[in-house]
Amino acid sequence: MMVPTMADMxxxxxxxxxxxxxxxxxxxxxxxxxxxxAFVKILHQAKVDFxxxxxxxxxxxxxxxxxxxxxxxxxxxxxxIEVLNGYEVKKIVTCDPHSFNTLKNEYPGLxxxxxxxxxxxxxxxxxxxxxxxxxxxxLKGKRVTFHDPCYLGRANDVYESPRELIKRLGVxxxxxxxxxxxxxxxxxxxxxxxxxxxxxxKEINVLRTEDALETKPNIIATGCPYCNTMMTDGIKxxxxxxxxxxxxxxxxxxxxxxx
Amino acid sequence: xxxxxxxxFALALAFGLGFFxxxxxxxxxxxxLGKDVNRKDKxxxxxxxxxxIALGQSKMVKRPxxxxxxxxxxxxxxxxxxxxxEIIIDGLFGSHRIFQEVLGDGFYAFLIxxxxxxxxxxxxxxxxxxxxxxxxNIKRFLxxxxxxWPKKDGNNILYFEMVLMTLFLVMNATDVHFQQAGIxxxxxxxxxxxxxGFSAEGLHTIERTCWWIHILGILVFLNYLxxxxxxxxxxxxxxxxxxxxxxxxxxxxxDSVTTEVKLMMDPDADPYAxxxxxxxxxxxxxxxASDVADLSWVQLMNAxxxxxxxxxxxxxxANLTGKExxxxxxxxxxxxxxxxxxxxxxxxxxxxVDDGKQLLNDYISPEELWACTSxxxxxxxxxxxxxxxxxxxDMRRYLVMEESAAPQxxxxxxxxxxxxxxxxxxxxxxxxxxxxxx
Ligand code: SF4
Ligand code: SF4
Numbered sequence: 188m189m190v191p192t193m194a195d196m197x198x199x200x201x202x203x204x205x206x207x208x209x210x211x212x213x214x215x216x217x218x219x220x221x222x223x224x225a226f227v228k229i230l231h232q233a234k235v236d237f238x239x240x241x242x243x244x245x246x247x248x249x250x251x252x253x254x255x256x257x258x259x260x261x262x263x264x265x266x267x268i269e270v271l272n273g274y275e276v277k278k279i280v281t282c283d284p285h286s287f288n289t290l291k292n293e294y295p296g297l298x299x300x301x302x303x304x305x306x307x308x309x310x311x312x313x314x315x316x317x318x319x320x321x322x323x324x325x326l327k328g329k330r331v332t333f334h335d336p337c338y339l340g341r342a343n344d345v346y347e348s349p350r351e352l353i354k355r356l357g358v359x360x361x362x363x364x365x366x367x368x369x370x371x372x373x374x375x376x377x378x379x380x381x382x383x384x385x386x387x388x389k390e391i392n393v394l395r396t397e398d399a400l401e402t403k404p405n406i407i408a409t410g411c412p413y414c415n416t417m418m419t420d421g422i423k424x425x426x427x428x429x430x431x432x433x434x435x436x437x438x439x440x441x442x443x444x445x446x
Numbered sequence: 447x448x449x450x451x452x453x454x455f456a457l458a459l460a461f462g463l464g465f466f467x468x469x470x471x472x473x474x475x476x477x478x479l480g481k482d483v484n485r486k487d488k489x490x491x492x493x494x495x496x497x498x499i500a501l502g503q504s505k506m507v508k509r510p511x512x513x514x515x516x517x518x519x520x521x522x523x524x525x526x527x528x529x530x531x532e533i534i535i536d537g538l539f540g541s542h543r544i545f546q547e548v549l550g551d552g553f554y555a556f557l558i559x560x561x562x563x564x565x566x567x568x569x570x571x572x573x574x575x576x577x578x579x580x581x582x583n584i585k586r587f588l589x590x591x592x593x594x595w596p597k598k599d600g601n602n603i604l605y606f607e608m609v610l611m612t613l614f615l616v617m618n619a620t621d622v623h624f625q626q627a628g629i630x631x632x633x634x635x636x637x638x639x640x641x642x643g644f645s646a647e648g649l650h651t652i653e654r655t656c657w658w659i660h661i662l663g664i665l666v667f668l669n670y671l672x673x674x675x676x677x678x679x680x681x682x683x684x685x686x687x688x689x690x691x692x693x694x695x696x697x698x699x700x701d702s703v704t705t706e707v708k709l710m711m712d713p714d715a716d717p718y719a720x721x722x723x724x725x726x727x728x729x730x731x732x733x734x735a736s737d738v739a740d741l742s743w744v745q746l747m748n749a750x751x752x753x754x755x756x757x758x759x760x761x762x763x764a765n766l767t768g769k770e771x772x773x774x775x776x777x778x779x780x781x782x783x784x785x786x787x788x789x790x791x792x793x794x795x796x797x798x799v800d801d802g803k804q805l806l807n808d809y810i811s812p813e814e815l816w817a818c819t820s821x822x823x824x825x826x827x828x829x830x831x832x833x834x835x836x837x838x839x840d841m842r843r844y845l846v847m848e849e850s851a852a853p854q855x856x857x858x859x860x861x862x863x864x865x866x867x868x869x870x871x872x873x874x875x876x877x878x879x880x881x882x883x884x
Contacts, residue, residue, distance in 0.1 A: 188881050188882065209880070242874055242877045246869060250863070254856045257847060258847060259863060261703050261704055265707060266711075291693075293697065372763040377819040381859035382859075383855065384767075385817040386813070389767040
């Protein structure tokens with residue numbers, strides 16, 4: 188798969204339209220890597236001139252910051268900002284709402300000012316500009332419910348882009364009882380992804396999976412690699428793997444367009 | 447001797463208001479124990495927020511039933527205060543229903559009639575609130591942190607309002623002239639028959655008694671605020687005005703850390719250089735918060751504003767799954783500790799003397815702090831724009847940066863980020879492998 192790096196581009200004296208920030212999950216996690224690839228296929232189909240940082244990308248520091256380690260966060264941030272500014276990056280797109288939030292809101296104060304998009308916003312723009320069409324026949328009739336990632340929804344008030352994309356798939360979008368600003372967290376945020384939950388009587392991802400299952404979905408759509416892991420685990424816990432799949436919106440679009 | 451009631455009234459009023467002002471000054475002093483944070487920008491947007499959220503109650507009505515009842519009590523509370531103004535003037539100058547003369551019969555009848563209807567509605571709403579708190583099983587009123595004083599406080603407020611409304615209506619019902627005029631008494635006319643057998647003098651005594659207890663009750667209630675969650679009726683306004691306007695996902699970047707990180711990353715900086723003149727003795731700034739004075743004044747004002755409604759806790763994913771964390775408790779603990787610090791200062795002639803306690807551990811446990819997913823559900827839900835998450839984050843910062851007391855797995859995650867730029871143990875050189883798999 189053709190994934191040019193900024194270093195390649197620079198060597199050729201070119202500046203891409205947008206930088207794809209892959210994020211740690213999208214780079215290393217087996218499940219999330221599929222999302223990265225699906226998104227790249229879409230970028231290719233829409234003939235978007237993009238590049239990644241590749242081995243020059245490093246953790247945004249989001250997880251460290253939410254764990255309370257402001258030092259580590261700012262070291263990561265300044266390192267990344269140096270690289271990004273070195274390449275004169277103006278526009279960034281990412282499939283990870285945590286990277287999205289950090290790059291968009293927390294980097295400017297440290298000298299990293301970019302126009303940052305979540306991939307659902309970016310794809311929506313591609314459609315508006317007439318550069319991409321979504322085939323609404325492949326997935327027609329499927330029941331889909333959307334789980335709002337906290338760092339996309341409440342944290343940044345992005346509720347509509349993912350929903351508008353889902354509607355373009357020709358599927359039946361059914362909302363969970365807690366949705367948009369009242370959506371329940373999947374349990375991964377605030378660095379919980381990297382530790383066992385504190386003592387309680389239930390796992391958060393199981394509670395959220397129950398919300399989703401109430402809508403009797405064929406597909407649980409997400410827009411975050413961490414939510415994806417949490418919901419997938421929830422479905423396994425509920426032994427519903429045979430009936431329900433968890434998919435990122437990028438994967439659904441790639442599937443619909445048979446990429 | 448004929449001026450005795452006026453004098454007693456003036457004294458009661460001065461005493462009630464004076465005590466109230468004293469408490470408010472204490473409140474402001476305590477809030478100012480917090481660190482500075484700039485909330486002077488974007489005035490129009492702040493004003494708009496305050497009008498919409500505090501005055502317009504826009505976040506209350508997200509839960510329609512309690513929101514609707516709350517608006518009745520709130521509107522009743524504000525409007526019936528016009529009547530209190532009349533009572534104060536009458537009390538000071540010995541007049542009787544002074545507004546009737548000033549405003550004319552028609553308009554006065556309309557006003558008082560409207561007040562009576564409001565008073566009756568408030569009474570009903572308050573009874574429903576009481577039933578919700580004490581009879582129906584609403585989970586957010588039954589949490590651990592609501593045992594003891596917070597539960598009593600919630601009910602006290604309701605009793606206060608029931609009694610005040612009743613006094614107002616009975617006062618009108620036993621005012622013979624007022625009833626004879628037959629105007630502005632849509633509710634009290636139905637109470638009058640209860641007093642049928644009473645002499646004119648008896649009725650007058652009852653009317654005067656109600657009048658006195660009513661106004662003294664209001665003064666007592668005013669002074670009760672400082673000790674109660676009911677303080678929100680005042681603080682909701684500044685609290686929504688000074689609330690955070692940035693995206694909820696944006697956490698503050700600590701400036702003190704930025705300075706140090708820049709120094710560390712600057713190849714020209716000499717790490718062994720002596721600190722500049724005059725800074726040798728400076729105490730290094732503490733990172734994060736372990737006690738109330740480490741929080742900002744906005745966070746401390748948040749704590750006083752919290753009305754303990756528990757909406758935050760009822761949507762908290764950690765709380766919903768049985769974890770120790772309750773964002774409401776974070777706010778209540780912060781207030782309790784701040785009050786304790788305030789009393790300490792009062793007892794020690796204006797300076798805080800170390801009492802061996804702090805907000806962390808003595809009030810809020812690390813277990814609570816580590817249960818938070820930073821999902822912002824509590825912040826979104828709070829009807830008066832309180833931000834419990836910011837306190838949780840500041841305390842985590844203290845735990846990690848001052849005490850290196852993160853859970854073991856998080857330490858591993860952070861070591862990985864330090865060593866290979868990812869929270870897991872992968873080789874930085876493999877970052878782009880995903881592009882060629884499948
Ligand atoms: S941000 Fe933390 S405290 Fe607030 S609702 Fe979410 S998990 Fe609970
Ligand atoms: S923080 Fe807000 S939502 Fe939570 S109990 Fe206090 S007032 Fe209610």
